[in-house]
Amino acid sequence: MGYSIAVADHNFEEEVLAKSKEMPVIVDFYADWCGPCKMLSPLLEEIASEYDCVVAKVDVDQNQQVAQAYQVQGIPDVKIFRDGEVIEGFVGVLQRPQLRELLAKCNIKSAIDEAIAAVKQQEEAGKVEQAKTEFLHLLEKYPQNAQVTLEAAKLFVRTNELNQAKEIIDSASSDDRNLLDAFSSIKALIHFQEECQNDSGDSEVAQLYAQACCLAVAEKYQEALDKFLQVVSKDRKFKDDGGRKAAIAIFNLLGNEHPLTAEYRRHLTSVLY
Missing domain, CATH: 3.40.30.10 (Glutaredoxin)
Structure with a gap:
């Protein structure tokens, strides 16, 4: 430090x-x-x-x-x-x-990045409860750090503890527009998890949307974007323009520099216009 x-x-x-x-x-x-x-x-x-x-x-x-x-x-x-x-x-x-x-x-190390990476390794090794405990400790130690907030909330979304994820995000604050977009995208992930678990209905569009939400929660973002764009193409009004809003939420989650963001912004534009 x-x-x-x-x-x-x-x-x-x-x-x-x-x-x-x-x-x-x-x-x-x-x-x-x-x-x-x-x-x-x-x-x-x-x-x-x-x-x-x-x-x-x-x-x-x-x-x-x-x-x-x-x-x-x-x-x-x-x-x-x-x-x-x-x-x-x-x-x-x-x-x-x-x-x-x-x-x-410049090879200057971030103690927070290294701590987050260690917690993710715990989760990947199946030590999910330990990973959750470590993230809660990091939140106490770095309450203002956006990266800790985002990664902790994402873990609780993946473990389907949505109230805990909401509490973490609701306690976060920032005047950085990029971070505010990222916080909003986590709220979108919470929505995706809820939609993934709900009865999708019988229509093709409803099933596509539910499948896309499940893929987004699993961090299979390209596959999720493909299906959200199909939703936009088939029924723009579905869930109050839900397909387009969901795609934008993933762009915010990935960040403007991510190659999928650039590629699928173009695809979304072509579908819309």
């Missing part, structure tokens, strides 16, 4: 260069008057609490020597140090997914 620290000209060598030989150091060159810096700061604090790294904050107005040494011109200017050298960086504000991708590229 990392930490955040204010660094100045006089201790930059000790707190950044020397420390970076032990673990990565993310240096945030900022200023109090800088609006984008204030937008980036909470995300970097989140990184410090989750990742095995140090976030070193350098006020460029108060520490011009080190700012000049590293040719800081625009701010926020973020530079990642390892073994005393800059290995990566960016100027401006990155969104959470892009920042996480950059850290992964």
Whole structure:
């Protein structure tokens, strides 16, 4: 687990260069008057609490020597140090997914990602009750972490404990539109599970919709999308445009960068128009 620290000209060598030989150091060159810096700061604090790294904050107005040494011109200017050298960086504000991708590229480990992966391995090994207990512990430890919230809720959907899943999602909050979409998609998974268990009815469309819901719960998203698009094609009004809404919920769950999202957005558009 990392930490955040204010660094100045006089201790930059000790707190950044020397420390970076032990673990990565993310240096945030900022200023109090800088609006984008204030937008980036909470995300970097989140990184410090989750990742095995140090976030070193350098006020460029108060520490011009080190700012000049590293040719800081625009701010926020973020530079990642390892073994005393800059290995990566960016100027401006990155969104959470892009920042996480950059850290992964730099082989900077997330304690939360590793914990989630370990819990998933427990579930895959059939230790479902243990996995649920571990996720509840992670929720207590990281109550504001969206990834923990999402993965925990998904597990309880898979085990058909829908009230627990609803409670987890309802307790979550965020001002990030992408995360809000993800939370909504979990609510959609809960709906899918309920529809999967209900009597689907005799009509072909009703059966297609129920089958698609079961596939979505099982995380067989491509097969689910194929069937939801069939629902849209056969009866757009079914369940108040339910096929289209369900497909969009899966897109939100997968994220905009997932190849299935791009491919099936095109398929959905062609079916609609």
